[in-house]
Amino acid sequence: MGIYERKQREKQRRRKDIINAAQKIFSVKGFNSATMEEIASAAELSPGTIYLYFKNKEELHTSLSIDILKYLSIQIHKVVNLDIHVEEKIERFRDVFIDLYDHDPNILINLFHLQSGETLHNLSDEVMEQLKQNSAQAHGAIIQVIKEGIEKGIFIDEHPVAMADVLWGSYAGVVLWVDSKKKLNNQKDFVKSTLITAFKIIIQGLQKK
Amino acid sequence: MGIYERKQREKQRRRKDIINAAQKIFSVKGFNSATMEEIASAAELSPGTIYLYFKNKEELHTSLSIDILKYLSIQIHKVVNLDIHVEEKIERFRDVFIDLYDHDPNILINLFHLQSGETLHNLSDEVMEQLKQNSAQAHGAIIQVIKEGIEKGIFIDEHPVAMADVLWGSYAGVVLWVDSKKKLNNQKDFVKSTLITAFKIIIQGLQKK
Amino acid sequence: MGIYERKQREKQRRRKDIINAAQKIFSVKGFNSATMEEIASAAELSPGTIYLYFKNKEELHTSLSIDILKYLSIQIHKVVNLDIHVEEKIERFRDVFIDLYDHDPNILINLFHLQSGETLHNLSDEVMEQLKQNSAQAHGAIIQVIKEGIEKGIFIDEHPVAMADVLWGSYAGVVLWVDSKKKLNNQKDFVKSTLITAFKIIIQGLQKK
Amino acid sequence: MGIYERKQREKQRRRKDIINAAQKIFSVKGFNSATMEEIASAAELSPGTIYLYFKNKEELHTSLSIDILKYLSIQIHKVVNLDIHVEEKIERFRDVFIDLYDHDPNILINLFHLQSGETLHNLSDEVMEQLKQNSAQAHGAIIQVIKEGIEKGIFIDEHPVAMADVLWGSYAGVVLWVDSKKKLNNQKDFVKSTLITAFKIIIQGLQKK
DNA sequence: TATGAATGAGGTTTCATTCAT
DNA sequence: TATGAATGAAACCTCATTCAT
Numbered sequence A, B, C, D: 001m002g003i004y005e006r007k008q009r010e011k012q013r014r015r016k017d018i019i020n021a022a023q024k025i026f027s028v029k030g031f032n033s034a035t036m037e038e039i040a041s042a043a044e045l046s047p048g049t050i051y052l053y054f055k056n057k058e059e060l061h062t063s064l065s066i067d068i069l070k071y072l073s074i075q076i077h078k079v080v081n082l083d084i085h086v087e088e089k090i091e092r093f094r095d096v097f098i099d100l101y102d103h104d105p106n107i108l109i110n111l112f113h114l115q116s117g118e119t120l121h122n123l124s125d126e127v128m129e130q131l132k133q134n135s136a137q138a139h140g141a142i143i144q145v146i147k148e149g150i151e152k153g154i155f156i157d158e159h160p161v162a163m164a165d166v167l168w169g170s171y172a173g174v175v176l177w178v179d180s181k182k183k184l185n186n187q188k189d190f191v192k193s194t195l196i197t198a199f200k201i202i203i204q205g206l207q208k209k
Numbered sequence E: 001t002a003t004g005a006a007t008g009a010g011g012t013t014t015c016a017t018t019c020a021t
Numbered sequence F: 001t002a003t004g005a006a007t008g009a010a011a012c013c014t015c016a017t018t019c020a021t
Helices: A003-033 A036-042 A047-053 A057-080 A086-103 A105-115 A125-151 A160-185 A191-206 B003-033 B036-042 B047-053 B057-080 B086-103 B105-115 B125-151 B160-185 B191-206 C003-033 C036-042 C047-053 C057-080 C086-103 C105-115 C125-151 C160-185 C191-206 D003-033 D036-042 D047-053 D057-080 D086-103 D105-115 D125-151 D160-185 D191-206
Strands: none
Touching: A003 A036, A003 A047, A003 A057, A003 A105, A036 A047, A057 A086, A057 A105, A057 A125, A086 A105, A086 A125, A086 A160, A105 A160, A125 A160, A160 B160, A191 B191, B003 B036, B003 B047, B003 B057, B003 B105, B036 B047, B057 B086, B057 B105, B057 B125, B086 B105, B086 B125, B086 B160, B105 B160, B125 B160, C003 C036, C003 C047, C003 C057, C003 C105, C036 C047, C057 C086, C057 C105, C057 C125, C086 C105, C086 C125, C086 C160, C086 C191, C105 C160, C125 C160, C160 C191, C160 D160, C160 D191, C191 D160, C191 D191, D003 D036, D003 D047, D003 D057, D003 D105, D036 D047, D057 D086, D057 D105, D057 D125, D086 D105, D086 D125, D086 D160, D086 D191, D105 D160, D125 D160, D160 D191
């Protein structure tokens, strides 16, 4: 491995460090309450260093989501290409989400927040484009499966984009909503079991009688 | 009407003015970007005055949501007590939401944001309690209908609280998600039609085959 | 005096306090090295307060110069309208400048700095307009006198705007240059006597032989 | 040429590279807005390297001016030693300045800024001394010519140092002032023609009637 | 009760400078 | 000697909140 390569790798590692730290802080405090200094401190770096890797706070935050979307997109595409029943594919989607939620509930919540958020202003064109593309890709894969279900005569024949939106929106909604109930009522975490119920309902709802 | 009563009424009116102004500003700018001065200005009051009616910015914001939750709770309860089929009740729930979204999309989005949000820290016990109660009431009414459906043998027999969560979460998710797509892609507003699809799917999903 | 008037006056007084403090600090430290906190501290105010009166650091700095230009413009116009010889008018200009320099050398230096400076970017249109107008007015009055001299056959007949520029530029240059020598050599202040020499030279230079 | 000498020469060349780059950047951006990184980048070096050749940003900036002063001093001395009329010598001074302005208007402006500037604080004694000496030398040459004029009975007999200051200050002032008007009013560049007028006036002003 | 000027803590961001390689 | 990633101090500015009137 040449020096150049080693440096590139080192740089990527540092970038990853920052992303990890940011994830942790944003998760706990939310976008506005999290400070760059906290994030720097968590990454065991100085504030200035962060700005060598990310243009500003907003772009750092968005980068987290892009990373998740990339991962999600990959996982979802894997499912799409499997040789299994359509309903089963939807169940696999559910599992992908549950896995993600399992890994770090806050990642997911951050992602949904970004999309429904107030920010989205200071992003560079490049990052904005990445966000759109990755988002579209994950979403597109879901639509594809819905269409497959319709074509095979298994799913009801509604507007497939809207149907995919329902699926994705329900994921997001259930996660956000049940998560918020935890905060309000301090109940134990039943996001996962609720998601399972959600998918049971939705899959049945999608099917032709 | 005595002087005391008149004063109380006057006070309530002023409070309502502030809430209306806050709604307008929060809708457009979001929680963090909205400033107390803007809100005061919109209410034709001075910043200081707002603090005579609300403990702080966060509590003002929460009050909006409580108001919506109250209204929502009332509407939902009306539906619960109607002498119509269970499925139809769910459809009516949907219409209640669509009405609300129609009236001001941002109200609803604000509500969902609150619940999934970063705030929820500086609230006084009293406001927190109100929030919980009103939330629980709206939610409870939905659960009740789900249970009714189960008891009548129409709905599948899963954990009814979770089923209600799916319903509510899907509302929220679809609204947030489709709304965010508007921002990202500038597509025309099809939140409402998506919601109709969502409910078609969910109602069918809830039913026993 | 009504309440409104008193408040306006109070506001003006506060504004003046800030300007005075800023003058002091900018004089000693220059634009970039001066900090808003220092200025606030010198004005016995908090940093935030300054921003109630001035949009930003740059506009505060510019306001100083506008104030001087206003004063200068008035003094110069007074001279223009006097019923005295043209050469004498130029001498009076010199005295106006010497007075100003006497009052606060740094004021003048600040003014020249602004005009030859790197900044001039964040100014609001309004302030920019004021700056131009006041600058043009003072300058215009000088041109007027030059023209008068030419018309009366006393001054050489060159491009009068350029001649006025020479006059003004020489003021500025002598002040800046001799002032800088003070810094370099710690000589005692002979700006004033140099200015007198300068005007003797320039007046004779302006005259037809 | 020994190794030592070659190294010295190499070092001087590198130093010159940095100075050239710095000149370019300072010209366009001014002292404060120019960054060391930009300068390093323009010199195709890394920031750290600059600090091997210059103590700090201020000293780098000052070095530019010293270089100009050196050049100026040489040119002025050349004029002093010419066998021509005194008035013509002054005109040659003017041409030297116009040449310099022609070559890079910003160099000159930078020089004047330095002298009237906010910096001049972090300079090492050595650099400070150089600055003083070179400045004194250029200035001294001008004084010498003024004195020559006085001795020959051509120029009025005022304090010759002050007269030289007027000359130099007028240069600086006209350049700075007319240049600033360009910025304010976007008029076309007439610095040079104004300088010519300036010298016409000043030369005549210096002469005995 | 209402005001609104003043506060001042705290946030983001920049950039001259250092130092391990 | 040269590098350039990292530093971290310090600056500008915002805005929720207070309090004298």
